[in-house]
Amino acid sequence: MPLVCWLGHLLAVVGLVLQPAGSLKAPCPIPDITHGQLEPAQNFTSGSTATLTCDPGYVPLGATSTVRCLASGRWYPRVPSCIPGHCSYPPVIDHTDRNPQREFPVGTTVTYFCRHGYTLLPGVSPVTTCLQNLTWTTIPKLCQEVQCPSPNIQHGREMSPRKDEYTLGQQVELQCEPGYVLRGSQRIQCWSDGTWRPPVPYCDKVCGPPPKLTNGQITSLKTELFLYGSEVKYRCVEGMSLIGDDSIYCTSDDGVSLAWSKPAPECRVVRCPRPMVERGRMTPQRFTFPYGAVVRFSCDEGFVLRGDAESRCLADSTWHPPLPSCQPVLCPQPHVANGRLNSTLDGKMWYQTNETATFECFQGYHLSAMSSTATCLPDGNWTPLPKCKKDGDADACEEVHYIKAAFECGVPIAEVKTLLEIQKLLLEVKKLNVELQNLNK
Structure with missing residues (x-):
């Protein structure tokens, strides 16, 4: 017992002995104790004793929980207090470890984990808790030795004798039945989590030898x-x-x-006959046409291709698509504003290459060009068509507009130059006519 406590105890006893007989006894107050109380609950007079009872989860501070009321109206020893309770070290469980914790107040939880080579039993919680009665919740056996199931591989087998279970670190080699090939690692090992690594492979079926090819x-x-x-x-x-x-x-x-x-x-041996297209040309030029050969066709000038421009030699010695044909290029029936066709060809809808059409103008109009005819060209177009000009209109202006329109419509430069020369001569003729008229006046 500490010296101070011992002296206090001695003075209290001396005071009790020296107290005059017949003197008044002072009652002791009921103390307010956090998380606890004195029992029995009553009025405490000199000489009565009481025991400190703490709330669940708390314990008395000090060596004793019993106090006595002195004649001086004080408690002896001094009224203790209640402090939070602590559990002792949690129980040791086979094949487990826990975090390095030293104090365990009420409500503390401790989690166990299995050592290497062991794994938690399914459905069992690895946590224990410090209860208010300062004991730990019951925790059963937690860990069992790691075991991997026997690797199940269809159409395959283990190269060593098969077991029902395998422990940590054990290895297994696998092989497939004839007609199957192993997809994955041939050797696998039992891992600490009870699984195989690499994963268990599988046996994949294979095709037989491919069919042979004669020749x-x-x-x-x-x-x-x-x-x-x-x-x-x-x-x-x-x-x-x-x-x-x-x-x-x-x-x-x-x-x-x-x-x-x-x-x-x-x-x-497959050969197709030489493809013949009248009035047409073939590329590439070759002498034999085996299976799969491809040829392309084009037509001579003045003819147009009817059908597919490309054909292939098939296994039955025929060409596909069928060979095309070259048909003569035709020009559509020409039309002249304020004029009409004036020839035996009038009424035809299509004209062959080099055919010529002759035109005449309606009453009140006259041809503004030197020629009244047009010719069907090999590209399906007509040579420049004549124009019918209203009587009295300015020839020169109209011809200039006509030449401009012909140039913008893609008429060849040589033909435009010819038109310009003709128009130049026409203007000279008109100029001479005007001069002659002035001389006759």
Whole structure:
């Protein structure tokens, strides 16, 4: 007992002994104790005792919880107080560790974790709590030794004797049945979380050897195992044509079994006849036309292509699309404002190349050009058409507008120059006429 407490206790006893007989006894006050109270609850007089009772989760401060009321009206020893309670160290659980914590007041939670090579039992909480009665919530067995399930691989097996369970660090090697190939790692290991790493592989079905090609060969044969999606390509020996697709691939129609997408192509001698298009030309120029050969056509001047400009030699020795033809270029029926056709061709809707049409003007109009004819050109257009000018209109201005329109419509420069020369001569003639009229006056 500390010296101060011992002296206080001695003075209290001396005071009690020296108290005059018959003197008044002072009552002790009921103390206000946070989180606690004195029991029994009554009026405390000299010599009576009381016991301190703390609220749940609290404990008395000091060595004793019993006090006595002195004749002086004071409590001895001094009324203790209630402080928060603490739990002792949490229980030790096999194969676990916890955080390095030293104090555990009421309400503290502690979480356990399993040591390497062990894993938590399913459905068991690894947490314990310090209760108000200063005990820990019950916690059962938490950890069990890590075990990996036996790797299940369809169409495959383990190379070593099979077990029901495997412990941490154990390795397994796997292989597939004939006709299947292993997709993934051949060797796997049991990991600390009870899983296999790398993940358990699987056995994938493969296609059988690809069909052979008579008079040909496979050009992309790099493996003997043909997985889903594998492709092989074929080619024929020199002098023969490949009939069909040049490649096939390993696929599945039902999502389970694998097979080649189609039979192998064929190698045959295929020739198409020389394509002949009258009044036409062919490119490229060649002498033989094997299967798959492609040719393009164009027509001579004055003729236009009817049909497809390109054709291919098929396996049945025919051309597809069918060969085109070259038809003569035709010009549509020409029309002149304020005039009409005046020839045996009048009434025709189309005119062949080099055909000529003759025109005449309606009453009150006259031709403004030297020529009254137009000719159908090889490109399907007419030479410049004559124009019908109203009697009395200014010839020169009209001809200038006509020449301008012809130039803007794409008439060749040589023809425009010719028109200009003609108009120049026409102006000279008109000038001479005017001078002659002035001389006759």
